[in-house]
Amino acid sequence: MKGETVDKANTGSRWNTANGTITIVDDLCKGCGLCIEFCPIQVLGKSEHFNEKGYHYPEMLEPEKCVNCGYCQLLCPDFAIWSERDDKQEGERDE
Ligand code: SF4
Numbered sequence: 001m002k003g004e005t006v007d008k009a010n011t012g013s014r015w016n017t018a019n020g021t022i023t024i025v026d027d028l029c030k031g032c033g034l035c036i037e038f039c040p041i042q043v044l045g046k047s048e049h050f051n052e053k054g055y056h057y058p059e060m061l062e063p064e065k066c067v068n069c070g071y072c073q074l075l076c077p078d079f080a081i082w083s084e085r086d087d088k089q090e091g092e093r094d095e
């Protein structure tokens with residue numbers, strides 16, 4: 001499963017979740033598996049594909065279940081995955 005492509009220099013994908021987005025830049029990943037192992041909701045899986053460094057990078061399996069807790073982003077040593085929350089309430093305006 002692939003999200004929307006977001007990065008042309010590297011290979012990156014973004015998924016829409018219920019409350020925001022998750023972005024994974026495949027080629028920054030070193031395949032440590034921390035994000036997959038410690039996601040509290042277990043919504044990430046290891047891609048069957050290799051990145052340019054020869055590692056299996058993570059992919060989002062169930063974006064609708066991700067709660068954008070940001071734990072994957074916190075754990076990733078290579079800034080290859082990050083979470084963005086859309087916390088704006090309906091009717092809220094930009095300043
Ligand atoms: S933001 Fe939280 S729930 Fe979503 S993939 Fe990362 S660790 Fe899992």
Ligand code: SF4
Nearest residue numbers: 029030032033035076
């Ligand atoms: S924590 Fe980062 S480097 Fe490790 S598998 Fe996940 S995306 Fe790749």
